[in-house]
Amino acid sequence: MANVAVPTHEDDILIQELGYDDHFHEHHDEDKYQSGFIGKYIFSMDHKIIAKQFLITGMFWAIIGALMSLVFRLQLGFPEEDMAWLKPILGQWITVNADGIGALDPQFYYALVTMHGTILVFFVLTAGLSGTFSNLLIPLQLGARDMASPMLNMFSYWFFFLSGMIMFFSLFLSTGPFSGGWTAYPPLSALPQASTGSGAGMTLWTLSLVFFVVSVLLGGINYITTVLNLRTKGMSLWRMPLTIWAFFVTAILGLLSFPVLVSAFLLMMCDRGLGTSFYLSEIFIGGEALDHVGGSPVLYQHLFWFLGHPEVYIIILPAMGLVSEVLAVHARKPIFGYKAMVYSILAIGFLAFIVWAHHMFMSGVNPFISNFFVVFTLIIAVPSAVKVFNWITTLYGGNVRFTSACLFGIGFVSLFISGGLTGIFLGNSAIDIQMHDTYFVVAHFHIVMGIAAFFGMFAGIYNWFPKMYGRFMNETLGKIHFWGTMIGAYAIFWPMHYLGMAGVPRRYYRFDSFDTFSHFSTMNQFITVAAIIVFAIQVLFVINFFYSIWYGKKMTTRNPWGANTLEWTTPINAGHGNWPGNIPSVHRWSYDYGKDGKEFIPQHYPMQEGETEVH
Amino acid sequence: MNVAVNHPNSYRNKIHPKKFALWTACISISMMFAAFSSAYIVRMAQGNWLEFPLPNWFYVSTATIILSSLTLHGSYWAFKKMKTGLYRALMLMSFVLGCLFIYFQYLGYHEMTAMGAHLTANPSSSFIFVISWVHIAHLVGGLGVLIVAMLHAFMLEHKVTPARKLRFELTYTYWHFVDILWIYLLLFFILQQQS
Numbered sequence: 001m002a003n004v005a006v007p008t009h010e011d012d013i014l015i016q017e018l019g020y021d022d023h024f025h026e027h028h029d030e031d032k033y034q035s036g037f038i039g040k041y042i043f044s045m046d047h048k049i050i051a052k053q054f055l056i057t058g059m060f061w062a063i064i065g066a067l068m069s070l071v072f073r074l075q076l077g078f079p080e081e082d083m084a085w086l087k088p089i090l091g092q093w094i095t096v097n098a099d100g101i102g103a104l105d106p107q108f109y110y111a112l113v114t115m116h117g118t119i120l121v122f123f124v125l126t127a128g129l130s131g132t133f134s135n136l137l138i139p140l141q142l143g144a145r146d147m148a149s150p151m152l153n154m155f156s157y158w159f160f161f162l163s164g165m166i167m168f169f170s171l172f173l174s175t176g177p178f179s180g181g182w183t184a185y186p187p188l189s190a191l192p193q194a195s196t197g198s199g200a201g202m203t204l205w206t207l208s209l210v211f212f213v214v215s216v217l218l219g220g221i222n223y224i225t226t227v228l229n230l231r232t233k234g235m236s237l238w239r240m241p242l243t244i245w246a247f248f249v250t251a252i253l254g255l256l257s258f259p260v261l262v263s264a265f266l267l268m269m270c271d272r273g274l275g276t277s278f279y280l281s282e283i284f285i286g287g288e289a290l291d292h293v294g295g296s297p298v299l300y301q302h303l304f305w306f307l308g309h310p311e312v313y314i315i316i317l318p319a320m321g322l323v324s325e326v327l328a329v330h331a332r333k334p335i336f337g338y339k340a341m342v343y344s345i346l347a348i349g350f351l352a353f354i355v356w357a358h359h360m361f362m363s364g365v366n367p368f369i370s371n372f373f374v375v376f377t378l379i380i381a382v383p384s385a386v387k388v389f390n391w392i393t394t395l396y397g398g399n400v401r402f403t404s405a406c407l408f409g410i411g412f413v414s415l416f417i418s419g420g421l422t423g424i425f426l427g428n429s430a431i432d433i434q435m436h437d438t439y440f441v442v443a444h445f446h447i448v449m450g451i452a453a454f455f456g457m458f459a460g461i462y463n464w465f466p467k468m469y470g471r472f473m474n475e476t477l478g479k480i481h482f483w484g485t486m487i488g489a490y491a492i493f494w495p496m497h498y499l500g501m502a503g504v505p506r507r508y509y510r511f512d513s514f515d516t517f518s519h520f521s522t523m524n525q526f527i528t529v530a531a532i533i534v535f536a537i538q539v540l541f542v543i544n545f546f547y548s549i550w551y552g553k554k555m556t557t558r559n560p561w562g563a564n565t566l567e568w569t570t571p572i573n574a575g576h577g578n579w580p581g582n583i584p585s586v587h588r589w590s591y592d593y594g595k596d597g598k599e600f601i602p603q604h605y606p607m608q609e610g611e612t613e614v615h
Numbered sequence: 616m617n618v619a620v621n622h623p624n625s626y627r628n629k630i631h632p633k634k635f636a637l638w639t640a641c642i643s644i645s646m647m648f649a650a651f652s653s654a655y656i657v658r659m660a661q662g663n664w665l666e667f668p669l670p671n672w673f674y675v676s677t678a679t680i681i682l683s684s685l686t687l688h689g690s691y692w693a694f695k696k697m698k699t700g701l702y703r704a705l706m707l708m709s710f711v712l713g714c715l716f717i718y719f720q721y722l723g724y725h726e727m728t729a730m731g732a733h734l735t736a737n738p739s740s741s742f743i744f745v746i747s748w749v750h751i752a753h754l755v756g757g758l759g760v761l762i763v764a765m766l767h768a769f770m771l772e773h774k775v776t777p778a779r780k781l782r783f784e785l786t787y788t789y790w791h792f793v794d795i796l797w798i799y800l801l802l803f804f805i806l807q808q809q810s
Binding site: 148149152217220221222224225226228229230255256257258259260262263264266267270274275276277278291293294295296299302303306 | 630632633635636639640642643644646647648649650651653654657658661663734735737738741742745749
């Protein structure tokens with residue numbers, strides 16, 4: 001055991017001398033859950049393993065979700081082409097006519113769009129992003145042995161897994177998965193007879209998401225408790241890296257908004273199964289009047305978007321946190337305006353709860369109420385702009401190392417600006433009359449919270465891969481991945497703005513049958529081809545990821561990026577408990593780069609005589 | 616197993632992390648009911664709202680659950696004072712009262728149905744059914760916790776250790792929470808009916 005042996009590494013000596021002794025070694029041998037393969041890698045309670053579980057499960061779902069988008073992009077780009085070659089995979093969902101020309105079933109097209117949204121928003125960008133990095137970094141960067149409750153943490157992952165299994169199962173139903181859009185608005189979602197996907201598909205969809213919420217809440221409770229209770233000695237809130245601030249606020253957002261989604265779903269389940277009328281009123285199906293009277297579909301929208309809007313910040317805040325850290329480390333400069341960054345995270349977190357109706361400007365919400373939501377929506381531009389300004393000024397004049405991680409960080413800033421600017425258009429209820437439900441919206445949210453969040457995630461993966469696996473990912477492949485994705489993502493989504501401004505509506509099965517939109521066919525083909533290329537580049541990333549786990553360049557030093565945060569003080573392949581001996585204690589914030597002529601001064605280094613704290 | 620918090624020195628805050636986590640969970644659960652409450656208000660404002668008095672059994676069940684909170688707290692007091700018999704008896708009583716609460720709610724549902732305010736009559740009655748079901752679901756979780764507490768009370772030797780004290784405190788915190796949650800819901804229904 002390392003704390004028995006005389007420490008030789010410089011960090012170990014420092015931690016041994018100045019660190020905090022929590023008598024960890026006395027318990028180490030009793031960690032019976034760490035013995036054996038199943039306890040160590042499957043039902044693990046080690047936050048580092050759970051982080052990897054979230055990441056790899058998220059990657060699995062990202063591939064499924066992306067493949068779905070390719071199928072519907074093929075339909076949109078080449079509606080006349082023969083799709084019979086997909087029949088071996090999609091079976092009944094490809095209908096082959098007498099001439100042998102195969103076409104995608106329209107019902108399944110909607111199912112694909114719905115599942116693509118659900119999977120990407122919840123499974124990939126919530127669980128895969130926040131789940132991975134909150135788990136990995138919160139204990140490591142705060143100097144904690146593990147989460148407050150490793151057991152709940154393990155459950156958090158397995159509820160996510162269960163939720164994923166149910167959703168996966170729903171893909172193979174003979175009636176197809178749910179197809180009413182990822183927002184699941186009633187009546188399409190509340191009436192089993194509304195469409196084929198609204199039957200068993202919707203039941204499983206709801207069930208899956210309820211389990212997903214359980215997973216998010218178990219995780220969130222743990223993250224908040226750990227941040228507030230288990231920080232190491234000296235780690236005041238104002239010394240926490242911005243990653244932790246972001247994960248912390250993200251967890252609070254999830255904790256306050258996801259239960260509202262469950263409430264909305266429970267009322268929906270009652271409408272579906274028990275004949276209540278929370279969301280249904282005066283509906284005719286097949287010429288027959290249903291019993292449901294007195295419900296309000298807009299009520300569901302309110303409840304849904306009370307989660308739905310914070311959800312987009314649940315997705316983007318962790319990415320922002322990761323990018324802030326990655327940019328500071330790779331620019332070799334302190335993050336510009338640390339406190340402004342923290343306050344803007346908090347401001348975004350607060351504003352997240354009072355803007356939800358901007359998703360409903362065209363749903364019959366009172367225009368005077370819309371004004372209120374317009375104002376708060378536009379105010380979000382302020383903290384967002386503060387953050388963008390600070391990222392750029394962090395890079396400005398820095399000794400920037402253009403690693404893959406850093407490139408993805410810079411790419412994130414670019415995408416966040418592009419996507420954020422179109423948000424200002426959409427946030428105005430008057431302009432939204434023209435823009436709503438068009439490809440302009442699709443372009444906006446894909447850039448600002450889809451691709452941008454992915455870039456944050458990639459920045460995080462390239463940067464912390466050595467921490468996770470003790471090896472590096474291939475940098476050349478990483479750079480190809482970056483440039484291909486960066487150019488490709490803009491190639492996909494930039495043209496969509498033009499489509500949207502021309503009024504092309506989203507969620508349509510094909511446009512060639514409309515004279516108004518048929519002249520966009522080449523643009524749609526271009527988008528589809530770009531999407532295929534970008535997907536191929538992601539395959540490259542997946543190969544790089546798995547190849548590097550086993551064959552990547554080995555880590556020889558603990559702190560390859562020269563970062564200040566505590567995770568780089570642990571041994572290269574740290575066991576459960578993270579530090580073999582004492583926990584490092586913290587003496588400074590995490591952004592002492594280029595201070596007093598030193599390139600970087602890690603957080604566990606004591607203050608020198610005459611040295612003053614930067615902030 | 617619990618490398619992070621089992622050792623008393625590994626945290627220095629006044630509140631135990633597990634207690635803090637429980638409070639956080641309670642806030643989260645409260646948000647669910649806040650959502651129900653606001654949905655109720657929004658829907659009520661839209662009209663077509665059947666009015667009916669709350670069932671009398673709801674008041675009986677409220678008294679029951681308040682009593683169970685008191686007995687559980689009494690049991691905690693007896694636990695600390697080493698009065699083993701009282702500790703066990705009051706614990707059992709809390710559990711029985713908790714079960715009775717569910718039964719009285721059930722009688723309340725019958726009362727509502729009898730007056731025509733059945734589950735699907737109107738959103739006004741549907742809301743009361745569904746909200747109180749979800750409350751019962753959370754109360755059942757509390758009963759599960761009480762079963763574990765009773766197993767400890769009846770099977771283990773009566774000793775006041777920090778770990779057992781903490782466990783008891785977590786138990787009664789949650790039990791009081793579901794109790795207060797129901798009182799809030801009842802007051803909410805009463806106030807909405809009067810408005």
